[in-house]
Amino acid sequence: MLALFYIFIGVAIGVSFWQITRIMDFRGSIANDKDNDAQGKYAIGFMAFLYAMMIYCLIFMNVIMLPESASIEGEHDDNLFNITFWLIGIVQFGMQFLIFYFTFKYRGNKNNKAKFYADSHKLEFIWTVTPSIVLVGLVSYGLWQWNNVMDLSDLEDPIVIEVYSQQFNWKARYAGADNTLGFGNVNFIKGKNTMGVDMSDVNAADDKQVTELYLPKGRKIHFKFRSQDVLHSAYMPHFRAQMNCVPGMVTQFGFTPKFTTNEMRNQSEVIEKSIGINKIRRAKGEDPYIFNYLLLCNKICGASHYNMQFKITVVEQDEYDEWIAEQPTLAEYIK
Amino acid sequence: MSEHHHKETFVTKYLFSQDHKMISKQFLITGMFMGIIAVLMSMLFRLQLAWPETSFSLVEAFLGSHQTDGIMDPDIYLALVTIHGTIMIFFVLTAGLSGTFSNLLIPLQIGARDMASGFLNMISYWLFFMSSVVMIISLFVEAGPAASGWTIYPPLSALPQAIPGSGTGMTLWLVSMAIFVVSSLIGALNYIVTVLNLRTKGMKMTRLPLTIWAFFVTAIIGVVSFPVLLSAALLLIFDRSFGTSFYLSDIFISGEVLHYQGGSPVLFEHLFWFLGHPEVYIVLLPALGITSEIISTNARKPIFGYRAMIGSILAIAFLSTVVWGHHMFITGMNPFLGSVFTFTTLLIAIPSAVKTFNYITTLWKGNLQLNPAMLFSIGLVSTFVTGGLTGLVLGDSALDINIHDTYFVVAHFHLVMGVSAIFGMYAGIYHWFPKMYGRLMNKTLGYWHFWITIICAYGVFWPMHFIGLAGLPRRYYTNTNFPMFDDLADINVVITIFALVGGAAQLIFLANFFISMYRGEKATQNPWRSNTLEWTTPVAHVHGNWPGRLPEVHRWAYDYSKRLDANDDDSDFLHGEDFVLQTTPMLEGEIPS
Numbered sequence: 001m002l003a004l005f006y007i008f009i010g011v012a013i014g015v016s017f018w019q020i021t022r023i024m025d026f027r028g029s030i031a032n033d034k035d036n037d038a039q040g041k042y043a044i045g046f047m048a049f050l051y052a053m054m055i056y057c058l059i060f061m062n063v064i065m066l067p068e069s070a071s072i073e074g075e076h077d078d079n080l081f082n083i084t085f086w087l088i089g090i091v092q093f094g095m096q097f098l099i100f101y102f103t104f105k106y107r108g109n110k111n112n113k114a115k116f117y118a119d120s121h122k123l124e125f126i127w128t129v130t131p132s133i134v135l136v137g138l139v140s141y142g143l144w145q146w147n148n149v150m151d152l153s154d155l156e157d158p159i160v161i162e163v164y165s166q167q168f169n170w171k172a173r174y175a176g177a178d179n180t181l182g183f184g185n186v187n188f189i190k191g192k193n194t195m196g197v198d199m200s201d202v203n204a205a206d207d208k209q210v211t212e213l214y215l216p217k218g219r220k221i222h223f224k225f226r227s228q229d230v231l232h233s234a235y236m237p238h239f240r241a242q243m244n245c246v247p248g249m250v251t252q253f254g255f256t257p258k259f260t261t262n263e264m265r266n267q268s269e270v271i272e273k274s275i276g277i278n279k280i281r282r283a284k285g286e287d288p289y290i291f292n293y294l295l296l297c298n299k300i301c302g303a304s305h306y307n308m309q310f311k312i313t314v315v316e317q318d319e320y321d322e323w324i325a326e327q328p329t330l331a332e333y334i335k
Numbered sequence: 336m337s338e339h340h341h342k343e344t345f346v347t348k349y350l351f352s353q354d355h356k357m358i359s360k361q362f363l364i365t366g367m368f369m370g371i372i373a374v375l376m377s378m379l380f381r382l383q384l385a386w387p388e389t390s391f392s393l394v395e396a397f398l399g400s401h402q403t404d405g406i407m408d409p410d411i412y413l414a415l416v417t418i419h420g421t422i423m424i425f426f427v428l429t430a431g432l433s434g435t436f437s438n439l440l441i442p443l444q445i446g447a448r449d450m451a452s453g454f455l456n457m458i459s460y461w462l463f464f465m466s467s468v469v470m471i472i473s474l475f476v477e478a479g480p481a482a483s484g485w486t487i488y489p490p491l492s493a494l495p496q497a498i499p500g501s502g503t504g505m506t507l508w509l510v511s512m513a514i515f516v517v518s519s520l521i522g523a524l525n526y527i528v529t530v531l532n533l534r535t536k537g538m539k540m541t542r543l544p545l546t547i548w549a550f551f552v553t554a555i556i557g558v559v560s561f562p563v564l565l566s567a568a569l570l571l572i573f574d575r576s577f578g579t580s581f582y583l584s585d586i587f588i589s590g591e592v593l594h595y596q597g598g599s600p601v602l603f604e605h606l607f608w609f610l611g612h613p614e615v616y617i618v619l620l621p622a623l624g625i626t627s628e629i630i631s632t633n634a635r636k637p638i639f640g641y642r643a644m645i646g647s648i649l650a651i652a653f654l655s656t657v658v659w660g661h662h663m664f665i666t667g668m669n670p671f672l673g674s675v676f677t678f679t680t681l682l683i684a685i686p687s688a689v690k691t692f693n694y695i696t697t698l699w700k701g702n703l704q705l706n707p708a709m710l711f712s713i714g715l716v717s718t719f720v721t722g723g724l725t726g727l728v729l730g731d732s733a734l735d736i737n738i739h740d741t742y743f744v745v746a747h748f749h750l751v752m753g754v755s756a757i758f759g760m761y762a763g764i765y766h767w768f769p770k771m772y773g774r775l776m777n778k779t780l781g782y783w784h785f786w787i788t789i790i791c792a793y794g795v796f797w798p799m800h801f802i803g804l805a806g807l808p809r810r811y812y813t814n815t816n817f818p819m820f821d822d823l824a825d826i827n828v829v830i831t832i833f834a835l836v837g838g839a840a841q842l843i844f845l846a847n848f849f850i851s852m853y854r855g856e857k858a859t860q861n862p863w864r865s866n867t868l869e870w871t872t873p874v875a876h877v878h879g880n881w882p883g884r885l886p887e888v889h890r891w892a893y894d895y896s897k898r899l900d901a902n903d904d905d906s907d908f909l910h911g912e913d914f915v916l917q918t919t920p921m922l923e924g925e926i927p928s
Binding site for chain 1: 639780
């Protein structure tokens with residue numbers, strides 16, 4: 001059967017080759033007025049296709065996109081993104097119109113003469129200065145927000161958490177009662193001490209190693225990232241947060257959760273997205289999807305890169321206090 | 336040189352030729368061959384992304400031991416994307432594009448008999464050929480080819496324990512790239528020397544066609560940045576093979592602590608992107624140069640703002656060497672550096688915008704001859720705008736945090752440098768095919784090729800932005816393990832269908848190319864009625880390009896539709912034609928443009 005299929009393909013290629021050579025015998029090579037006319041019109045047709053697709057995606061793909069930022073710091077990210085997106089959207093629609101409309105409008109004809117127009121300092125000035133001004137605005141807002149997010153120098157009472165990556169899973173360590181993480185290095189990895197914590201460090205004993213992240217709503221979280229083997233990237237899209245985990249150094253990032261997991265599940269964008277997902281899952285006979293915050297690996301790290309996830313649960317402060325009290329300290333855990 | 340012809344054998348004419356025209360064809364054919372491999376790879380991994388659990392006999396046939404029952408293994412998926420990127424960026428869009436058109440056009444458009452050093456030019460091609468061979472051999476090693484992404488970040492690329500592709504496959508990758516860098520450096524030096532020294536009488540720098548300006552500046556960027564990649568690769572070879580710790584530190588893998596101490600992967604990222612970002616412009620500038628020439632010729636209008644175009648090329652070239660950090664905002668680099676790189680990155684939007692506006696103004700009130708080459712150039716402007724605009728999102732460090740390494744990035748760079756550059760390459764092939772083979776390519780097939788390709792290019796990459804905004808990371812073998820991405824499955828299917836059709840459409844081009852080579856309409860000396868010097872050479876190739884004396888240049892390259900009275904659109908054309916060859920002397924009282 002397969003052989004027949006290949007023979008069929010071979011014959012099809014042969015026939016199309018023969019047809020192509022025939023086409024080429026009869027047609028010319030340089031565009032004439034008839035071609036210019038046809039291609040100019042196709043340009044308009046293509047523009048219609050492009051616009052339809054762009055608009056379709058912009059409208060109907062809203063539902064699949066990430067819901068509003070679940071961190072306080074991310075609000076400005078969303079804001080800046082919306083401003084930028086509107087701006088480039090307008091420019092995109094305008095420019096594509098000019099490109100394809102001009103292609104149509106000025107399609108060649110032997111009775112036409114092109115205008116000899118080589119330079120205009122005024123125009124050049126306009127389109128150097130206009131983008132510059134717009135960019136100054138975008139850059140200023142962007143840099144302000146960047147410093148806002150990345151500056152972790154004096155945080156008031158943050159929760160310090162170490163996120164630890166290895167092929168192909170995540171672990172985390174809370175800083176414990178003293179809110180200071182004990183020193184960690186791969187040389188200390190031994191037995192149950194899988195994160196390589198130096199147990200002789202006075203700050204280490206009260207640290208708490210966990211397999212799932214619980215974060216209290218409204219508290220600044222100060223993440224410190226480590227990796228024990230290759231580069232990973234801790235990507236928490238719902239919080240607009242991401243930082244690489246680099247072997248041999250500690251990187252950091254911080255944000256303040258704004259909605260608990262439950263609040264997020266009841267948020268209209270999330271509900272709408274979940275309905276869409278569950279329709280697909282039901283058709284395949286899979287369990288329904290319930291929203292959870294996730295931390296994903298976003299730096300190529302090996303064969304199972306595509307399956308490195310870590311659940312994050314955001315809860316109210318009292319619930320968090322209960323949960324963290326239940327976790328054993330490292331001293332108890334390792335013994 | 337041209338007076339006494341050496342007797343040519345098959346070997347000296349077709350293999351070890353020192354003639355720039357033959358070398359350019361060698362680059363083109365090798366680049367096309369590599370391109371076919373890279374496109375086939377993308378078809379395979381697009382199949383995987385659209386139907387992750389379906390078995391394909393195609394996959395079984397191509398991947399051999401790297402698949403189970405027609406479903407590819409995760410590490411070969413990573414290898415495919417790695418090699419696809421490497422081949423496309425370096426072998427097709429650097430060597431295939433620059434190598435082909437710099438070689439063909441620099442001597443022809445500046446009025447030189449050949450490159451400054453024909454011998455080095457030949458060496459450059461054969462080194463490129465060797466590096467292609469090594470890259471292809473690396474596909475067949477037992478543990479699979481390099482699989483740590485085309486950016487080969489250590490430690491993943493340094494440790495075979497981390498991924499099988501980092502064994503022999505990675506070694507061959509590094510060897511291939513080292514040879515490649517040498518090849519492109521030799522080529523670039525040759526281009527620079529040729530442009531500076533071998534211009535014919537009257538060909539001032541300010542009369543050079545924009546193609547030559549683009550190739551010239553591209554060569555300079557290459558000379559500045561490629562050596563850094565070479566050193567990065569050498570240090571990586573030391574780390575891999577001789578136990579040094581330039582990039583590695585504190586690693587625990589496969590149950591043991593490795594001896595590496597004190598190195599940093601971030602150092603590698605800096606070195607890599609110091610080439611990696613300029614590389615984008617090494618790919619793109621030649622395409623933009625080709626577009627400038629083709630748009631002007633086919634619009635029958637001078638390129639608008641010639642000096643501004645040169646200024647933009649120079650500005651882009653300069654800025655391209657100070658923006659590499661925008662690939663590294665979230666690598667743990669000092670946030671202050673991130674601010675600086677955001678600023679320089681967004682600056683690059685200004686010369687890019689100037690170039691785009693100038694192209695559009697060149698179209699305005701033109702008399703557009705919509706040849707396939709012209710359509711591909713217009714397509715380039717379109718995809719360059721679409722892809723360039725999303726650069727404003729990615730270049731802004733605050734926004735990059737959340738879309739870094741998602742499919743948004745994949746969509747952005749494919750449009751702005753992948754599709755745009757390949758369109759520039761196609762435009763160049765359609766336009767200068769008669770200069771290469773003495774025949775013209777068929778226009779009907781060219782039109783089919785263009786429209787299917789541009790529709791598919793947008794069909795693939797426009798929806799991809801939205802997958803990225805949904806938070807889907809790139810380089811995922813499958814996203815079925817995340818229920819939150821289940822609603823992206825349909826979009827992935829649509830993208831794959833567009834990709835398959837778009838890939839198949841390239842067969843039209845291949846057929847057109849090879850059939851036209853033998854059966855295409857015979858070209859006249861100046862088929863596009865163009866101004867530049869290459870169209871004053873005879874159709875049949877001769878050594879030394881011009882049979883007699885070298886031409887003398889009297890004007891810039893863009894006197895299209897110039898009127899007797901430059902300010903009066905109704906006056907007659909100069910010399911009665913809508914083009915004036917660069918070799919035509921100025922009329923008395925004519926104002927130079």
